[in-house]
Amino acid sequence: MRQAFYNKLEQIAVKDKDVYILTANLGFKFFDNIRKNCPDQFIDVGVAEANMIGISSGLALSGKNVYCYSIIPFLTMRAYEQIRIDVAYHNLNVKLVGMGAGFTYGFEGYTHFGIEDMALMRAMPNMHVVVPDTIENAVKVAQLSYAYPFPLYIRLGRAGIKNRVGKDFGLEIGKGIILQEGKDIAIFAIGNMIEPALQASDILKSAGISATVINMHTLKPLDVELIKRCASSHKAVFSIEEHSIIGGLGSAISEVLAESSYGGVFRRIGIPETLDSKIIGTADYLWQAYGLDAGGIGKKIIGALEG
Amino acid sequence: MEIMNINQEDDIKKMEKISFQVRKNILSLVHKTKGPHVGSSFSCVEILVSLYFKFLNVSSKNPLDPRRDRFIFSKGHASPALYAVLYEGGFLTQDDLERFAVNGGVFQQHPDKDLSKGIEVSSGSLGHGLSVGAGMALASKRDGENHRVCVVISDGELNEGSIWEAVLFSAQHKLSNILLVIDYNKMQALGFTKDTLELDPLAAKFEAFGWGCREVDGHNFSTIIKVLEKVPFEKNKPSVIIAHTTKGKGVSFMENSLHWHYTCPNDEECRLALDELNNNMI
Numbered sequence: 039m040r041q042a043f044y045n046k047l048e049q050i051a052v053k054d055k056d057v058y059i060l061t062a063n064l065g066f067k068f069f070d071n072i073r074k075n076c077p078d079q080f081i082d083v084g085v086a087e088a089n090m091i092g093i094s095s096g097l098a099l100s101g102k103n104v105y106c107y108s109i110i111p112f113l114t115m116r117a118y119e120q121i122r123i124d125v126a127y128h129n130l131n132v133k134l135v136g137m138g139a140g141f142t143y144g145f146e147g148y149t150h151f152g153i154e155d156m157a158l159m160r161a162m163p164n165m166h167v168v169v170p171d172t173i174e175n176a177v178k179v180a181q182l183s184y185a186y187p188f189p190l191y192i193r194l195g196r197a198g199i200k201n202r203v204g205k206d207f208g209l210e211i212g213k214g215i216i217l218q219e220g221k222d223i224a225i226f227a228i229g230n231m232i233e234p235a236l237q238a239s240d241i242l243k244s245a246g247i248s249a250t251v252i253n254m255h256t257l258k259p260l261d262v263e264l265i266k267r268c269a270s271s272h273k274a275v276f277s278i279e280e281h282s283i284i285g286g287l288g289s290a291i292s293e294v295l296a297e298s299s300y301g302g303v304f305r306r307i308g309i310p311e312t313l314d315s316k317i318i319g320t321a322d323y324l325w326q327a328y329g330l331d332a333g334g335i336g337k338k339i340i341g342a343l344e345g
Numbered sequence: 346m347e348i349m350n351i352n353q354e355d356d357i358k359k360m361e362k363i364s365f366q367v368r369k370n371i372l373s374l375v376h377k378t379k380g381p382h383v384g385s386s387f388s389c390v391e392i393l394v395s396l397y398f399k400f401l402n403v404s405s406k407n408p409l410d411p412r413r414d415r416f417i418f419s420k421g422h423a424s425p426a427l428y429a430v431l432y433e434g435g436f437l438t439q440d441d442l443e444r445f446a447v448n449g450g451v452f453q454q455h456p457d458k459d460l461s462k463g464i465e466v467s468s469g470s471l472g473h474g475l476s477v478g479a480g481m482a483l484a485s486k487r488d489g490e491n492h493r494v495c496v497v498i499s500d501g502e503l504n505e506g507s508i509w510e511a512v513l514f515s516a517q518h519k520l521s522n523i524l525l526v527i528d529y530n531k532m533q534a535l536g537f538t539k540d541t542l543e544l545d546p547l548a549a550k551f552e553a554f555g556w557g558c559r560e561v562d563g564h565n566f567s568t569i570i571k572v573l574e575k576v577p578f579e580k581n582k583p584s585v586i587i588a589h590t591t592k593g594k595g596v597s598f599m600e601n602s603l604h605w606h607y608t609c610p611n612d613e614e615c616r617l618a619l620d621e622l623n624n625n626m627i
Binding site for chain 2 (some may be wrong): 047069081083084086088091097098101119129
């Protein structure tokens with residue numbers, strides 16, 4: 039996903055000398071082509087995230103279209119206050135590209151997990167948040183972000199996930215995508231969780247539950263209209279995210295539902311507030327341990343419906 | 346806003362007069378709004394006046410000129426000094442000054458970006474300005490442009506790690522078009538810098554980091570001007586001026602007193618301060 043994103047960005051940068059790509063000394067090999075083909079537009083700032091954000095602000099104030107890359111917690115949390123003032127308050131054309139949504143980094147452990155980032159970035163004025171789920175959509179987001187003149191946080195996840203539906207739904211920032219229509223429940227999923235959500239809907243089908251599955255790739259601006267529409271036509275609504283259940287997609291949807299007349303079931307599925315430090319493993323293993331694989335999701339949904 | 350460069354002595358006299366007006370306006374702004382940071386504002390008056398009237402290529406007649414030098418006032422808490430100097434430079438009106446830190450006003454205690462009024466970036470959180478300035482300087486270089494970037498920071502700001510990230514970056518990328526000015530008044534919010542985080546030997550630190558460095562008396566126009574004429578100090582290196590200053594400079598009972606970092610003068614103190622400024626000008 040990351041390589042595809044940067045391949046697209048390289049194509050864009052080669053044509054537009056005002057596109058700048060900054061990294062805080064991460065992304066081994068991913069930037070090789072960019073370094074080769076547009077060396078003057080690439081800067082490895084070193085292991086210095088706060089400075090990277092300040093530099094990006096100075097570049098954007100000078101008319102540049104800037105992308106900043108690092109692993110999610112270093113990018114969004116180490117430099118949070120720089121992002122808040124230098125980028126968001128100035129409302130600049132800076133894109134923050136964070137790698138490692140949720141448990142993507144598996145054995146690298148907690149320091150590398152992106153678990154609270156969506157909550158943080160969502161709360162920031164002027165900041166928009168988009169989370170592509172597949173290689174195809176990562177490429178689309180690369181293209182769309184180029185012409186998006188606002189601060190934008192792009193949350194990247196697992197490598198190699200391809201669009202299994204085989205249909206191009208057309209990704210538009212701020213508009214959720216209905217991947218499949220069902221009658222009983224609506225599942226809003228984001229990023230890495232799209233694929234397990236689709237798999238879970240197969241499990242639910244065999245239990246006689248028909249699910250609408252929505253790719254809620256844009257956390258902000260939130261597609262409020264779609265949430266309300268789905269809430270009014272389904273008896274239960276679920277959110278699934280590889281992120282803390284505090285502050286992310288589930289929280290965003292619950293805010294909409296709580297302020298509407300929705301009276302049905304709603305459950306957030308995500309990562310619990312506190313991790314068990316004894317549980318270590320690959321991202322797949324951690325999904326299973328925290329019930330974010332298809333089986334775990336199916337079980338949680340059936341449990342909630344049985345109430 | 347340029348001072349005619351015919352006779353250096355005349356220029357300095359004019360700049361002293363401007364500084365007098367600036368200090369009076371700072372005092373008035375702080376007193377009227379019961380605001381903090383009068384000491385930090387007074388310490389950087391000569392620095393700002395020198396930069397605006399002798400160094401920066403900026404004009405209130407064309408504040409959006411893409412070729413203008415970029416000035417970043419990173420020690421945003423001393424905004425009364427910035428506003429008062431921008432007023433002298435024609436960027437702000439008397440009405441603007443009246444609308445400082447009042448409900449429904451124009452300016453807050455910390456500056457917000459407003460290019461039409463000569464405010465290049467928002468500041469107030471310490472340790473941001475040099476990174477943003479380095480980004481601007483890099484853009485200027487890579488675009489083959491000639492404008493320079495000047496950043497004024499406080500000494501307390503040097504406690505911030507991000508400053509040193511930007512110091513490394515600026516040297517690495519040979520940003521000879523950046524000038525950093527440190528208002529080294531030796532005091533920060535809760536005490537002396539030497540009792541908080543010792544900065545000395547400060548010049549040696551910057552030299553070791555690959556910067557061209559000069560030290561000046563930050564209240565002496567003739568030395569400040571002479572040094573500004575030599576920027577950039579070294580080829581392919583960023584430049585830093587360590588301006589040794591006095592917190593609260595210009596009003597004896599405010600000088601070198603931590604009290605005046607946060608405290609606002611009452612009516613009587615304000616009158617005494619004004620008297621002293623007036624007497625010194627005569």
